[in-house]
Amino acid sequence: MNKEGFNSMGLKDDLLKMIDEKGFEQPTPIQQQTIPLAIAGLDVMGQAQTGTGKTASFGIPILNTVSKGGGIQALIVCPTRELAVQVREEIAFLGRGLHINALAVYGGQSIEIQMRALGRRPEIIVGTPGRLLDHLRRGSIKLGGLKFVVLDEADEMLDMGFLPDIETVLQQCPEKRQTFLFSATLVDEIRDLGQKFMNKPEIVLIESAERTVAVIEQVYYQVNPRRKVETMCRILDVEQPPVSLVFCRTKKSADELARILNSRGYTADALHGDMSQRERDSVMHRFRTGSTKILVATDLAARGLDVELVTHVFNYDIPEELDSYIHRTGRTGRAGRTGVAITLVEPSQLRQLRLIERYTGKRIQPGILPTLQEAVQRHQELLLSRLLKAAEQPGEVYLNMAARILEQGEAKNLLAAALKIMADDTPDLETTEFDESDRGTTAHVELPAGRLQGIHPRRLVELLTANTSLSPKQIGDIEINSNTTYVEVPMSSIDEVYQAFISFERNKKGGRPPYRPQKHRSKKMEVGHRGR
Ligand code: AMP
Numbered sequence: 001m002n003k004e005g006f007n008s009m010g011l012k013d014d015l016l017k018m019i020d021e022k023g024f025e026q027p028t029p030i031q032q033q034t035i036p037l038a039i040a041g042l043d044v045m046g047q048a049q050t051g052t053g054k055t056a057s058f059g060i061p062i063l064n065t066v067s068k069g070g071g072i073q074a075l076i077v078c079p080t081r082e083l084a085v086q087v088r089e090e091i092a093f094l095g096r097g098l099h100i101n102a103l104a105v106y107g108g109q110s111i112e113i114q115m116r117a118l119g120r121r122p123e124i125i126v127g128t129p130g131r132l133l134d135h136l137r138r139g140s141i142k143l144g145g146l147k148f149v150v151l152d153e154a155d156e157m158l159d160m161g162f163l164p165d166i167e168t169v170l171q172q173c174p175e176k177r178q179t180f181l182f183s184a185t186l187v188d189e190i191r192d193l194g195q196k197f198m199n200k201p202e203i204v205l206i207e208s209a210e211r212t213v214a215v216i217e218q219v220y221y222q223v224n225p226r227r228k229v230e231t232m233c234r235i236l237d238v239e240q241p242p243v244s245l246v247f248c249r250t251k252k253s254a255d256e257l258a259r260i261l262n263s264r265g266y267t268a269d270a271l272h273g274d275m276s277q278r279e280r281d282s283v284m285h286r287f288r289t290g291s292t293k294i295l296v297a298t299d300l301a302a303r304g305l306d307v308e309l310v311t312h313v314f315n316y317d318i319p320e321e322l323d324s325y326i327h328r329t330g331r332t333g334r335a336g337r338t339g340v341a342i343t344l345v346e347p348s349q350l351r352q353l354r355l356i357e358r359y360t361g362k363r364i365q366p367g368i369l370p371t372l373q374e375a376v377q378r379h380q381e382l383l384l385s386r387l388l389k390a391a392e393q394p395g396e397v398y399l400n401m402a403a404r405i406l407e408q409g410e411a412k413n414l415l416a417a418a419l420k421i422m423a424d425d426t427p428d429l430e431t432t433e434f435d436e437s438d439r440g441t442t443a444h445v446e447l448p449a450g451r452l453q454g455i456h457p458r459r460l461v462e463l464l465t466a467n468t469s470l471s472p473k474q475i476g477d478i479e480i481n482s483n484t485t486y487v488e489v490p491m492s493s494i495d496e497v498y499q500a501f502i503s504f505e506r507n508k509k510g511g512r513p514p515y516r517p518q519k520h521r522s523k524k525m526e527v528g529h530r531g532r
Contacts, residue, residue, distance in 0.1 A: 159506060223345065271298075
């Protein structure tokens, strides 16, 4: 793959090193457009959603310019604490080689902790509007030396009623500075804001990646990490995919999965970078000629693989890079055929799934894992259809054999025996009895607030039961992390629950959480609402 992209942008070596370490090989479209403009000193107004690589598109030029020990030189304003934390993390990582410090300041965290962190003289501040104002008023953040201001997810900030706060912050920024604004939509209000506070901004528009995955049916299954192989086998038993490409994260796991699948009677080969060219050629030959139906590969090994007949792509391990999802799924649905992309998602990976959805602009439908009974039924249907198809033209030799065999025994027994022999050639059915949550009839919805924002299990249940059709009994496990919460609800209620929570958030003024007090927040993660 072409690595020239970042290298030809005039970036500092220590920054390029971290870009490489982060695994970014090529700039994303928004980075390709934004970074050169930003480095040339221009203001940029970008229409781009999360998942397009927009953070690095402003983070990289900022990091390339600010100087270590020079005080606060960049301010990034975000609508939510969750985003602020995420943006800081990405920038802090990329800035590590240059020893540039980034600090996130947001409501819900003690201001004293933030004051202390400010004492360590960060060069970059990422913050939510309310808390930023607080610091400005106290004088703990001074913006005199600012070179960059970024308004991230500007439409969200306007929707949340932050416009007056943002204007107050911007009025305190030096006039001579660069301003970047990112927003999912560039509606009039956003353009007006740009007019008022930016200097002849260049407009950058990024199309969603929708077309890339348009003809592919996309499904995900929630999996229990301990039963991933079993889940995979159950899906294979029922889908009976003719030609599958399965993606694993590492060479080792690709080898391991191929071995297990073979031991269970599926025909699978692994393909990865540790194999010699001869081995790879022979694996590809078997796959192309249909001797193996399942190719288990790593992203790297599958690059450049051009197999037209792949009917199913499995993300056994969900891709870490959003672009990989498009590359992987693009391996099916070739040449106008329809394809299926199936992603196995562990509970901790739901967030990544949502990022993928936002990146591709398409919903990935939740699948319900079939029962053993359904797998058996499907298995029998397939045996029967193979038999009936063969019976259309069995051929003279076999007809003569059949006539002779029928003289030796009961027709029913003989047919049953023939079926059994046919069945012996097919993989063993996966016999695990998955329970309800394994089968994905419930799902864990991720809500964008957590312990630091004062989410409390009982109050969350109250909020959801008051604003959705759910009864408390239908709400399962609640897992509260620092900035996110997972709540288990029936699959059919995912959207309703998410929407109810978001509208509740939006409606509260000035970003004050409805579920205070926060004084008695529990420090450890809280799991399991049932029985409380
Ligand atoms: P963002 O749109 O900034 O939220 O970025 C979405 C994800 O894409 C993050 O996980 C980034 O680390 C990742 N990302 C950003 N730029 C690149 C790149 N050039 N190549 C691969 N991944 C990237």
